[in-house]
Amino acid sequence: MTAPTDERHGRRPGSDGSAVRRNGWVAPVAFGVLVLLVWEGFVRLLGVPAFLLPAPTAIGAQIGSHLPVILETAAVTGGNALVGLVAGFLVGVLLALLASASRLVAELTTPVVLAGSAVPIVALAPVFTTMFGSTTEIPRRLVVTVVVIVPVFVSTVRGLRAVAPVHADLMTSLAATPAQFARFVRVPGAVPYIITGLRLAAPAAVIASIVAEYFGGLQNGLGSRITSAAANTAYARAWAFVAASIVLGLLFYLAGLLAERLATRGRTTT
Amino acid sequence: MTAVELEDVDKRFGEVHALDGIDLTIADGEFVSLIGPSGCGKSTLLRIIADLEQAGGGTVLVAGKSPQRARVDQEYGIAFQAAGLLEWRTVAENVELPLQVHGMGKAQRRARAAELLELVGLADFAASRPGQLSGGMQQRVAIARALAPSPRLLLMDEPFGALDEMTRERMQAELLRLARETGAAVLFVTHSIPEAAVLSDRVVVMSPRPGRITEVIGGCRPGGAVGDIDDVRESTAFFEAITAVRESLRKAHGS
Numbered sequence: 001m002t003a004p005t006d007e008r009h010g011r012r013p014g015s016d017g018s019a020v021r022r023n024g025w026v027a028p029v030a031f032g033v034l035v036l037l038v039w040e041g042f043v044r045l046l047g048v049p050a051f052l053l054p055a056p057t058a059i060g061a062q063i064g065s066h067l068p069v070i071l072e073t074a075a076v077t078g079g080n081a082l083v084g085l086v087a088g089f090l091v092g093v094l095l096a097l098l099a100s101a102s103r104l105v106a107e108l109t110t111p112v113v114l115a116g117s118a119v120p121i122v123a124l125a126p127v128f129t130t131m132f133g134s135t136t137e138i139p140r141r142l143v144v145t146v147v148v149i150v151p152v153f154v155s156t157v158r159g160l161r162a163v164a165p166v167h168a169d170l171m172t173s174l175a176a177t178p179a180q181f182a183r184f185v186r187v188p189g190a191v192p193y194i195i196t197g198l199r200l201a202a203p204a205a206v207i208a209s210i211v212a213e214y215f216g217g218l219q220n221g222l223g224s225r226i227t228s229a230a231a232n233t234a235y236a237r238a239w240a241f242v243a244a245s246i247v248l249g250l251l252f253y254l255a256g257l258l259a260e261r262l263a264t265r266g267r268t269t270t
Numbered sequence: 271m272t273a274v275e276l277e278d279v280d281k282r283f284g285e286v287h288a289l290d291g292i293d294l295t296i297a298d299g300e301f302v303s304l305i306g307p308s309g310c311g312k313s314t315l316l317r318i319i320a321d322l323e324q325a326g327g328g329t330v331l332v333a334g335k336s337p338q339r340a341r342v343d344q345e346y347g348i349a350f351q352a353a354g355l356l357e358w359r360t361v362a363e364n365v366e367l368p369l370q371v372h373g374m375g376k377a378q379r380r381a382r383a384a385e386l387l388e389l390v391g392l393a394d395f396a397a398s399r400p401g402q403l404s405g406g407m408q409q410r411v412a413i414a415r416a417l418a419p420s421p422r423l424l425l426m427d428e429p430f431g432a433l434d435e436m437t438r439e440r441m442q443a444e445l446l447r448l449a450r451e452t453g454a455a456v457l458f459v460t461h462s463i464p465e466a467a468v469l470s471d472r473v474v475v476m477s478p479r480p481g482r483i484t485e486v487i488g489g490c491r492p493g494g495a496v497g498d499i500d501d502v503r504e505s506t507a508f509f510e511a512i513t514a515v516r517e518s519l520r521k522a523h524g525s
Contacts, residue, residue, distance in 0.1 A: 174367070
């Protein structure tokens with residue numbers, strides 16, 4: 001079979017790329033350190049005011065002194081992102097399965113979900129806050145869920161459709177029922193696509209979770225801390241929470257990447 | 271009984287006249303090759319017998335039934351140019367697939383798959399993933415899968431087309447042995463003249479536009495003569511068969 005996307009090739013563990021990849025972190029880390037040094041020197045030499053750009057050492061000091069709060073708020077924001085990611089993933093996959101099983105469901109859901117990808121979904125945050133009240137996590141989790149559904153739905157539908165012609169012929173020759181075709185070929189064949197959808201959705205879930213906090217509600221997450229620190233002219237502290245957001249986003253990204261690697265392992269036949 | 275009976279079979283794809291007036295009968299246990307240039311309709315003919323395409327006209331009987339009935343009853347097994355294994359299943363699970371689709375119990379399936387993998391010399395690879403096997407080994411798994419429901423007809427659409435010459439010759443020997451052991455009739459589509467000659471009881475030569483049978487030539491092992499395939503490859507009968515097929519193809523093409 002010809003692989004329907006490029007995603008699945010060139011990722012073979014043990015192929016010649018892995019030696020490069022193993023030491024691949026040296027260059028970006030060195031570059032990052034260099035950027036921090038230049039940033040520090042730039043701020044000190046030119047006396048840049050803190051509201052424009054605080055020095056990395058100042059941000060580092062804030063991270064050190066606020067570590068317990070940072071971890072606490074990161075856990076809240078990360079928890080919301082995770083709950084929304086799981087919920088959105090389940091809904092997205094389920095909708096895609098229904099859409100591929102029934103033409104009616106496909107015609108009803110596909111345009112709605114695709115239109116959803118054009119809507120700036122975080123704009124829903126204030127509406128949800130009003131609907132569910134400002135004392136619960138539900139509005140944020142709901143925003144994340146809606147953000148996640150779209151990429152998961154789209155890539156799952158694509159995966160369910162990407163059946164190699166030889167597999168379709170084979171199942172026809174075996175007089176398989178549509179349900180058997182789905183169970184033996186379509187769904188297992190779509191797994192790498194589904195996980196790719198999850199990988200794309202994971203960092204977006206964190207972004208949605210943080211941005212949703214900008215629109216009121218509980219003040220217990222990274223996003224709300226960033227806004228309140230900035231409002232109180234505690235710029236270095238705001239940046240400390242930004243740094244924590246970046247780390248959280250990277251964590252979700254890496255977890256998604258790992259899941260994708262595991263799901264596509266050993267899938268290289270013709 | 272006959273494995274396949276075709277009478278005046280016709281097929282058009284829009285303007286293209288793919289098959290015209292095809293008459294062909296394949297006896298039980300007979301090995302018949304279809305050979306011809308690209309576009310002569312040999313794969314289409316095989317797909318019509320497999321009920322993957324519908325004939326435009328004429329009569330098609332597979333094991334004495336309509337192609338659709340024969341497909342549902344698992345009268346034939348099929349192997350394509352691409353092995354088409356399901357990469358998320360183990361080798362044994364791939365062989366079990368046709369049996370699983372038809373609701374055979376797990377223990378029985380296991381036993382049958384083990385037996386078939388023994389037959390194609392891959393017993394040690396039952397738990398491997400298809401991705402870990404070479405192209406030739408994958409094709410052997412595909413043949414084992416085609417044989418799983420013990421069909422009386424094996425349809426093969428250029429199954430060795432993507433293999434290197436050495437592997438290909440080994441696979442030919444293996445296929446002949448399997449056909450003999452299972453007693454299945456084989457319809458084998460190829461565009462290799464020596465392959466058609468060495469394997470077949472009869473070689474059916476086709477010409478394109480419209481796809482027609484121009485000649486049917488006796489292969490070098492009429493009546494399913496048993497013998498070492500490598501001896502056959504060096505026999506005069508083999509070279510005579512090759513020459514006859516080549517001349518027939520040239521005639522069909524030249525006109």
